Amino acid sequence: MIDFDDLARRAAHYQASLDGRLVRPEYDAVAALQRLEQPFPEGPSTPASIFTELDEIGSPATMAATGGRYFGFVTGGVLPAALGADWLAAAWGQNAAMDVMSPIAARLEEIALRWIGAALHLPATGGALVTGATMANFTGLAAARETLLARQGWNVSSQGLFGAPAIPVVVGGEVHASMRKALSLLGLGKDRVIQVPVDGQGRMRPDSFPTLNQPAIVCLQAGNVNTGAFDPAVELIPLAKATGSWVHIDGAFGLWAAAAPGRAHLMAGYDQADSWTTDAHKWLNAGYDCGIALLKDAAPLRDALDVPAAYLSHGAQRQPMHYTPESSRRARGVPVWAALKSLGKQGLADLVERCCGHATRFAEGLTQGEFEVLNDVVLNQVLVSFGSSEQTKAVIAGIQEDGTCWCGSTQWQGRTAMRISVSSWATTEGDVTRSLEAILRVARQTRDQGALQS
16 A cells, blocks of 8 residues: 555655755765666565655755756746646546546546637647647647648558658747757658748748748747747748648747736737647646647647547547547646646736746846846846856856756857746745845856956
8 A cells, every 4th residue: 555644745845845955966865876776676665665765865866846946948847736636647547548548637638728728819729738849849740741741632641751742841040959859750851941040039030931832831939948039920920821831839838928918929920820839847837747739720630640440439529649649648637737727817827927027037137247148038038148158158067066046058149158947836036036146156256266267
């Protein structure tokens, strides 16, 4: 039997420890992971002993990503309702492939997708919950490939791509790596794309949009992973639609701007696309793993990903596996539904606005500290340079070593920069103050040490 009370105590202790510990794990905690390098046991172990080992060795070796001072990789925390719902879903042990396997998982997934479409003001008729943005992009692009080839009399699901008509793919110069990976998986090629030049914020330039002589897949970005900038959809989507092209939106975190009245203008024109992708484990803070694909017309998605078999249900109820790359799948809709239910429209808007406000405060503090912010802070992303590439790398390493907060590095249009991504519901004004003070302290110490050495 599982001692759920003991598990709850351990989880509660871990959560309570986040504010007082370093964001990075201590070095001795990472070294202690060697204790897990054991031969495959000859006999069984009790659940209680396994939980003790995991907690004593594993918990100290985690990154405190669910706390309020982790600003790396656009990582959300986990809302309490989503965490609890995920625990309950794990106890249920449901396979969310079909309604007949789990009526609750299928129904909550359908409701969650409908709620997300409404929250983001998108005319979606269906979609899918998958592992993350890479598979969400794969899912939306699979429907695009299915549709454009079907219009030319080619059934890619049955005939494959050998001998199929070519489909042009248009992306921006700052296309995310997950898009390239999805295009590669679909056989569309990550390197055969038409790449449109971008401006200083990473936005696709309408004046450089190619002249298309046939329908293409046009991929726009809602929220550049470095700057948070949005491609100008109002100008670009009509250019794509004039040739009958399919417009796909990669909006892993930026799509959530539509939920906040003060940021919704960034999403102008994006409702005219054909497919959209985002993550629930980023700004929605629903926990890992969950990517979201939404489609204006869900029929091509089913055509692309349907799984025909005599023993599989094809009833009137939506069957999740017929809209996703996976068949057997965990009940992602449960924590997503719980996150949405716990926030409501107002709470979701407040979450987005609060994170954007924190990002603005970081930018203002760094500018006042005489360090260069490289982007227009329109959302939750801040790019900062601390001087030369070597100086910036040294500051980033110092901040990560200090452990008060955690920020990552990136390359932005030929320059090394530190990226601050504010995505967690748990981040408070106090976390921002504490982190900003640490960043400025480390940056000044690094600058002073460099001046002494020179």
